[in-house]
Amino acid sequence: MPELPEVESVRRQLDPELTGRRVEDVWWDPHPALPRQFMGLELLAGRRVLGVGRRGKFMIAPLDEDLELILHLGMTGSFRFDLEDPHVRAKLSLDDGRTLSFRDVRRFGRMAVVESGDYGGIPTLKMLGPEPLTDDFDPDRFAAKLKRTSAPIKPYLLSQRPVAGVGNIYADEALWLAWINPTSRAVGKARAHALHAAINEVLGAAIEREGTTFSDYAMLDGESGRNADFLIAYGRAGTPCPRCRTPLRKITLGGRGTTYCPKCQRR
Numbered sequence: 001m002p003e004l005p006e007v008e009s010v011r012r013q014l015d016p017e018l019t020g021r022r023v024e025d026v027w028w029d030p031h032p033a034l035p036r037q038f039m040g041l042e043l044l045a046g047r048r049v050l051g052v053g054r055r056g057k058f059m060i061a062p063l064d065e066d067l068e069l070i071l072h073l074g075m076t077g078s079f080r081f082d083l084e085d086p087h088v089r090a091k092l093s094l095d096d097g098r099t100l101s102f103r104d105v106r107r108f109g110r111m112a113v114v115e116s117g118d119y120g121g122i123p124t125l126k127m128l129g130p131e132p133l134t135d136d137f138d139p140d141r142f143a144a145k146l147k148r149t150s151a152p153i154k155p156y157l158l159s160q161r162p163v164a165g166v167g168n169i170y171a172d173e174a175l176w177l178a179w180i181n182p183t184s185r186a187v188g189k190a191r192a193h194a195l196h197a198a199i200n201e202v203l204g205a206a207i208e209r210e211g212t213t214f215s216d217y218a219m220l221d222g223e224s225g226r227n228a229d230f231l232i233a234y235g236r237a238g239t240p241c242p243r244c245r246t247p248l249r250k251i252t253l254g255g256r257g258t259t260y261c262p263k264c265q266r267r
Helices: 004-018 139-148 153-158 168-177 189-208
Strands: 023-028 053-055 058-063 067-072 077-081 088-094 099-104 110-115 249-253 256-260
Touching: 004 053, 004 058, 004 077, 004 189, 139 189, 153 168, 153 256, 168 189, 168 256
Parallel strands: none
Antiparallel strands: 023 088, 053 058, 058 067, 067 110, 077 099, 088 099, 249 256
16 A cells, blocks of 8 residues: 555645646546445535645645545555546546546545545544654654553554554564564653654655555656665565564564564564
8 A cells, every 4th residue: 555655756746736726527436335435526526726735645635615635545546647547436627628537446545525624534534643754743742652552563553543654664664773573562762762763764765765666556657666675674574684684574463464673673
């Protein structure tokens, strides 16, 4: 699933293309098993896009009339202009003659139009933790959250409650960088501060490289991210740890594949 760096990279390309544009018409392909996939999209026609922001893995585009367009890429979602493809699930016809297409093979993505700030119908967005790489992501408050939970640290990061936008890839990377075992249930203040810094470091570097592409993720211009070659832990099971040369180990934790160094990242 695209994580914060991938979504931010898409957002940076969408923002100048959509800001100031009016949506003249909307088409979407409803699925009977997914009634909320395009919640409120009928309200989008005639609305002007005021910008494209982001919150965690969600893009949020303010509209006129005090509405917001919420975009989530899911597992395989991507945006492209004037794309004809059997997996296109929605199309936005703009006032400059172009059509923005949302392609989503597995249908885990979603688009919604809501009243500004009303995320009751999107609980994952409503309960997001603080945004990394901002002052809201405070190291002491982060440490206090980690102290209050008894959950293993990696699944807790993936819950989006202690910090927004960190998924499987960047959790593995940040935990390796901070020398923290992903199964640890007790993370003291010093290690929490190290993890806070590691999260900001790995996310910032990945944004600079426009995200990580393995298969489906691509930006608006069709280009792939460049971060995959820089990954240290994620997907590297069996390769030597760059710090100690111990083979990295893969386990399943909270239903997710997790790679770490059994020597450097002891509990």
